Amino acid sequence: MLTWALPLPQERGVEVPGEDGMILRSFRFVDLETPVEYFNTWLTPVPHFFVRNHMHEPSELNADDWRLTIGGEVEKPLTLKFADLSKFETHAVVNTLECAGNGRSLQRPQVPGIQWGKGAVSTARFSGPRLRDVLQRAGVKPSGKHVMFRGLDEVPGKVPPFIRSIPIEKALDSDTLLATHMNGAALTRHHGYPARALVPGWIGAASCKWLTEIKVLENEFAGNFMSPGYRFPNQPVKPGDAVKPEDTHPLTALGVKSVIAGPGDAANVKAGKVVVHGAAWAGEADVVKVEVSTDGGSTWAPANLGNEKAHYAWRLWNYEWKAKGGDYAILSRATDSQGRVQPAAPVWNPSGYLYNAVDQVKVHVA
Amino acid sequence: MSRNAWGSAKQREYWFVPGVIAGGIAIIVIIATAVPFWALSDKPIPAKVTEDLPPGAMQAKATTACLECHEARIILQQRLSKGAWTKEVDKMVKWGAVVDANDHDALVDYLSTNFSPDRPAYEAPRTAADKGTSERSPGKPSK
Numbered sequence A: 001m002l003t004w005a006l007p008l009p010q011e012r013g014v015e016v017p018g019e020d021g022m023i024l025r026s027f028r029f030v031d032l033e034t035p036v037e038y039f040n041t042w043l044t045p046v047p048h049f050f051v052r053n054h055m056h057e058p059s060e061l062n063a064d065d066w067r068l069t070i071g072g073e074v075e076k077p078l079t080l081k082f083a084d085l086s087k088f089e090t091h092a093v094v095n096t097l098e099c100a101g102n103g104r105s106l107q108r109p110q111v112p113g114i115q116w117g118k119g120a121v122s123t124a125r126f127s128g129p130r131l132r133d134v135l136q137r138a139g140v141k142p143s144g145k146h147v148m149f150r151g152l153d154e155v156p157g158k159v160p161p162f163i164r165s166i167p168i169e170k171a172l173d174s175d176t177l178l179a180t181h182m183n184g185a186a187l188t189r190h191h192g193y194p195a196r197a198l199v200p201g202w203i204g205a206a207s208c209k210w211l212t213e214i215k216v217l218e219n220e221f222a223g224n225f226m227s228p229g230y231r232f233p234n235q236p237v238k239p240g241d242a243v244k245p246e247d248t249h250p251l252t253a254l255g256v257k258s259v260i261a262g263p264g265d266a267a268n269v270k271a272g273k274v275v276v277h278g279a280a281w282a283g284e285a286d287v288v289k290v291e292v293s294t295d296g297g298s299t300w301a302p303a304n305l306g307n308e309k310a311h312y313a314w315r316l317w318n319y320e321w322k323a324k325g326g327d328y329a330i331l332s333r334a335t336d337s338q339g340r341v342q343p344a345a346p347v348w349n350p351s352g353y354l355y356n357a358v359d360q361v362k363v364h365v366a
Numbered sequence B: 001m002s003r004n005a006w007g008s009a010k011q012r013e014y015w016f017v018p019g020v021i022a023g024g025i026a027i028i029v030i031i032a033t034a035v036p037f038w039a040l041s042d043k044p045i046p047a048k049v050t051e052d053l054p055p056g057a058m059q060a061k062a063t064t065a066c067l068e069c070h071e072a073r074i075i076l077q078q079r080l081s082k083g084a085w086t087k088e089v090d091k092m093v094k095w096g097a098v099v100d101a102n103d104h105d106a107l108v109d110y111l112s113t114n115f116s117p118d119r120p121a122y123e124a125p126r127t128a129a130d131k132g133t134s135e136r137s138p139g140k141p142s143k
Helices: A132-139 B009-040 B061-065 B082-094 B101-115 B131-136
Strands: A024-025 A032-033 A067-072 A080-082 A092-100 A121-129 A144-153 A163-167 A177-179 A196-198 A211-218 A231-233 A249-252 A257-262 A268-269 A270-279 A288-291 A313-322 A325-337 A359-365
Touching: A032 A121, A080 A132, A092 A270, A121 A270, A132 A177, A132 A211, A132 A231, A144 A325, A257 A325, A257 A359, A270 A288, A270 A325, A270 A359, A288 A313, A313 A325, B082 B101
Parallel strands: A067 A211, A268 A359
Antiparallel strands: A024 A032, A067 A080, A092 A121, A121 A177, A144 A163, A144 A211, A177 A196, A231 A249, A257 A270, A270 A313, A288 A325, A325 A359
16 A cells, blocks of 8 residues: 555654753653764754753742852851852863763663663863852861762652762862853753853763752762762672672763764665764863774774864764775774773673773664 | 435435445545555654553552652663662652552562563654754764
8 A cells, every 4th residue: 555655754852942852861850862963063052962860950940049058168158149150250161071871771781770872971161160269269178178069959759869079179170160151151951050060071960950059078978879879889890790889989080982973873874985973082081092993893993083172072083984885883992191992891880880882883885 | 205405216316326436435535545644744743741651550559659750761761670670669669659568569570570671672752853953963074
């Protein structure tokens, strides 16, 4: 019948205002993944920037009513209004933000959590006052060793609030921000309006959104999202094995990683010149090399690194492949300035954090 | 002989044959075109904003216990062993999920049967397109 020859109608996407063609991992709470084919601009447009929420976004957000308190181990506790933030010097940092759980769906055996594919990572120019300047206004006491962030996330049931802390050294780093802007525009609701922490090079969870309280502590904050959440085994773990909490440490900086944005996995391409391209990042380190293999990992050739670069930002890369007919596994592998190389196999851990195995797509060339 | 809107009895006999033919053609046309019209429609099928949990004896209780705080997709995308599901259920009970002690094992069974590691991966939908943004990211490598 005629219908056999007709394509099925496309499924219409779920309307999420301000978001464009994102992979909907969850509507409530909103968790959106960036499709890897969008990894083709150095700065990710905000509607393509991945969204990770642990709980409900604040139902009411108003910059006029917003207050930020700075307390704990400080000489002079402060309460800042939104307008007060603009009185501090503004600093901009281009940062690749990646969820610690990015790539979790690729772990075997599978582990619980949002089943991110490869796209819980994006890059933007964040700007706002330095956290250091705000902390110095309050005067950090010598006893202050950690800085805690609390956001306005609305907590369902008896779920522990999303509160985490970072060590004072990272808090006082000149690139750690109270970000109010992203790519030159005010933060959107999904990204932490009116102000968020921006802890460059570290896992996304460090960069608390809808910031309302900063507290300087003597010790690391003790709460679910510091322990047992967001911790990594001290020693390699056999896939599937349990790990004792005392044998773990908090996640901080991201690893070295590259992802192939195109051709897409299972793509059919024409023989001839095929541009293999993608992005590579390394947390607090710099990407120094991306290599591509078109023969399943037997031989590797260097990719061209894009001109646009910044300390905490990914590098776009591309490789011109003269493709002949056949079926191929195309791999990418990044190396960073600390000498770290993407591993051939994933480093399994019980929560599926920091997946960074060599990336791979399968391609048919005709 | 009674009359009706079709005219006389004799007229009705004349109308009978072409009427059947016309009716048959109309039915064939409707059948032949119904699906193509649907398939060619500019209006795609809307994706579900939030998902439902699968049928089963524990569907209603799982819906009450779990979906009070989050939508079903967070469950639908998991592929876990029975041991891992037990840990998840226990964690969620601690975090406020209301699960009667008598239902605990049945709930774990329901989840670990429907969302076991051997099941194919959940296919997540996309959010709707924003034309302005799509045009800025045409899916080509950056120069």
